[in-house]
Amino acid sequence: MDAVDRSILAVLEQDGRISNADLAARVGLSPSPCLRRVRRLEETGVIRGYRALVDPAAVGRGLRVFAGVRLLRHTRDVVTAFEQAVTALPEVTHTHHITGNFDYLLQVEVADLTAYEDFHAHRLADLPGVAAVTSYVTMKTLPAQSL
Incomplete structure (x- = not known):
């Protein structure tokens, strides 16, 4: 290149x-x-595709939250069950398996804080193997720099 x-x-x-x-x-x-x-x-896979950038607020996803998730155990069955369940949630737009204080970092997009509270209590916390969730509400997103 x-x-x-x-x-x-x-x-x-x-x-x-x-x-x-x-x-x-x-x-x-x-x-x-x-x-x-x-x-x-x-x-060669350097360019993996083309897509539209959709304004999240225009489609009812005006609140972006990053959620750090810790699992109870790291056995293959717990990890597999969690990954299958979390990737099925439409509110979760990105899922990263990470190192550090959390096992996963999720990007969650919902309408507002009330919607996130409901999502957290009734969907996210109930995922298989979840021990703890720490949420970070986004106040502002800065534009990314190009290569």
Whole structure:
């Protein structure tokens, strides 16, 4: 991967719907070599896909909470049961198995604090193997930097 590939990735991260002609102009290539590079980046798995960024508040998910989950035990059956159950919850948008004070860090998106309280009490705390949940309510999200 060279500087041109990194430039292509930076532009695509900002605008995944940019036309190949505009992308080529932005990175200083003609359209054909640019398209070949993009296809190579896709085929090698560097570019894993394209998606729409949806405004969470517009679809009733205006509150983002990060939940640190500790499991009672770390046996294969407990871990498998927890992972299957948590990935089935539509409110959980990302699940990370981590090291440190928690076993999992979940990103949860719900309408508001009342909805999170209900989700926490009736769904999250009842998942298989959960010993404790620590919640962190997001006040603001800053934009990510490109490559």
